Amino acid sequence: MSVSQATQLRPVIGIIGFGAFGRLMARYLAPHMALRVYDPRPAEPNGQSYGAVRTDLAAVARCPVVILAVPVSSLAAVVSTIAPHLRPGTLVVDVGSVKMEPVAIMRAGLPQGVEILGTHPLFGPQSAADGIAGLRIAVCPVSGRSGRRAAAFLRKVLKLKVIVTTPEAHDREAAAVQGLTHLIARVLVAMEPLPTHMTTRSFSLLMQAVDMVRHDAPEVFEAIERSNPFAAEVRQRFFSLAAHVEADLARDG
Amino acid sequence: MSVSQATQLRPVIGIIGFGAFGRLMARYLAPHMALRVYDPRPAEPNGQSYGAVRTDLAAVARCPVVILAVPVSSLAAVVSTIAPHLRPGTLVVDVGSVKMEPVAIMRAGLPQGVEILGTHPLFGPQSAADGIAGLRIAVCPVSGRSGRRAAAFLRKVLKLKVIVTTPEAHDREAAAVQGLTHLIARVLVAMEPLPTHMTTRSFSLLMQAVDMVRHDAPEVFEAIERSNPFAAEVRQRFFSLAAHVEADLARDG
Numbered sequence: 001m002s003v004s005q006a007t008q009l010r011p012v013i014g015i016i017g018f019g020a021f022g023r024l025m026a027r028y029l030a031p032h033m034a035l036r037v038y039d040p041r042p043a044e045p046n047g048q049s050y051g052a053v054r055t056d057l058a059a060v061a062r063c064p065v066v067i068l069a070v071p072v073s074s075l076a077a078v079v080s081t082i083a084p085h086l087r088p089g090t091l092v093v094d095v096g097s098v099k100m101e102p103v104a105i106m107r108a109g110l111p112q113g114v115e116i117l118g119t120h121p122l123f124g125p126q127s128a129a130d131g132i133a134g135l136r137i138a139v140c141p142v143s144g145r146s147g148r149r150a151a152a153f154l155r156k157v158l159k160l161k162v163i164v165t166t167p168e169a170h171d172r173e174a175a176a177v178q179g180l181t182h183l184i185a186r187v188l189v190a191m192e193p194l195p196t197h198m199t200t201r202s203f204s205l206l207m208q209a210v211d212m213v214r215h216d217a218p219e220v221f222e223a224i225e226r227s228n229p230f231a232a233e234v235r236q237r238f239f240s241l242a243a244h245v246e247a248d249l250a251r252d253g
Numbered sequence: 254m255s256v257s258q259a260t261q262l263r264p265v266i267g268i269i270g271f272g273a274f275g276r277l278m279a280r281y282l283a284p285h286m287a288l289r290v291y292d293p294r295p296a297e298p299n300g301q302s303y304g305a306v307r308t309d310l311a312a313v314a315r316c317p318v319v320i321l322a323v324p325v326s327s328l329a330a331v332v333s334t335i336a337p338h339l340r341p342g343t344l345v346v347d348v349g350s351v352k353m354e355p356v357a358i359m360r361a362g363l364p365q366g367v368e369i370l371g372t373h374p375l376f377g378p379q380s381a382a383d384g385i386a387g388l389r390i391a392v393c394p395v396s397g398r399s400g401r402r403a404a405a406f407l408r409k410v411l412k413l414k415v416i417v418t419t420p421e422a423h424d425r426e427a428a429a430v431q432g433l434t435h436l437i438a439r440v441l442v443a444m445e446p447l448p449t450h451m452t453t454r455s456f457s458l459l460m461q462a463v464d465m466v467r468h469d470a471p472e473v474f475e476a477i478e479r480s481n482p483f484a485a486e487v488r489q490r491f492f493s494l495a496a497h498v499e500a501d502l503a504r505d506g
Contacts, residue, residue, distance in 0.1 A: 122452065122453045123453065127454035135454070136451065136452070163450065163451050173450075173451040174451070176448055177451060177452050180441070180447075181455045181456050183495070183498065184437060186498050187495045190494045190497075190498075191433075191490060191494060194430075195429055198418070198426045198430060199375065200389075200430055200465070201388070201465055202434045202463075202466050203431070203433070203434050205459070205461045205462035206437065206459065208458045209459040212453070212455035213455050226502060235499060237444060238444065239492075239496075239499070241443045241444060242436070242440045245440060245443075249478055249485075249488075
């Protein structure tokens, strides 16, 4: 059986956006699906594509499943561009770090008859370095019934822990989980060089947490801190409690 | 051979202060030494003493090695109380989280002829839960030659990583390593409850770092943030860089 025959027999998935996370998905989807990808940037000369075939945006949009792996800030533009090319019954999936804004954009911009699934894989290239089995993904079913089949695939085949939630509940938790981690990581990276020798286990864990996110694309930080409607409030609470700690230290000193 | 005979043959170490860290030391020293301890608080009814014998302060001070496991804030009082009871050649060791202040107190308050070793075990009851082999201890030799033998014991018998340093170099590094960890941990604990379900690996590592220090005695936080002359400056840098991050988010939003 030729490669092209094998490709014909497997489900076809389109990926729009082939950055760090698009490639991470391709690595784990390639054994199960034929992949068509579109990215406006040219392919990196030595970049791994995991057998994904580059093609034009319209061709990717005609796949039965289309994953939008673009920054949240570009999502509205991408949705409006692909909308005319999508077939009825297509499952459109986003993978953004927030869920309220992307789900609202997809609801508003995608045609009737397209099924929508919001997802947030709670991992990235660093945390998935040793594989994705056991890692978490939040899933917000929006419309259609294909989302359920997709969730079963994530759980059974990719061995992810699937957390079914709503966009608002997701964004409230993510504001704390990712809002705090990325804020703290950004500040600690700015303080470097930090000690590497005379360290405690607690400090090493803290720096491991930083290492998980320090190479994330700037768009990830933007989505987490800016597109999440609850993130500013979490940061304010962090700053306010930190100011209390400082005031206590100043007062009794 | 009776227990008391065995005790006679082993080196005798006195421990002043039998709190969480005093007991942790007893656990790892007991197989190698006979231990005499003094703590003004009565023994806890079900507290583990690891074979350490409780006695009065003067008796502990007459041991050939005396470890001061008391809060930095009590150290000056303890040093002045034990000074008259110490024998020439006694090795006095402290285990405080800072080194400049304790070493200055011991230099000023201990009699001539007593040998002094400042140490900072870079671990506590939580981080040592699975044993201490491979963990780190900073060591500042101050006077006498027994410190060297003690360092060899820590390295060879207890399998610790011994970092020989000066009180000032120690306090500069500890201001970042422990100052940041304990500040961040204190603020995150104040923000609880935090999500436990929809978490990332980075957030889990951050919370593991918090768990390492959340049960530390309040005196540990005090020593790290208040008795370290460089800690306030590190906190100010953290707050100032955090304010920059926040200002950037506010400006371009």
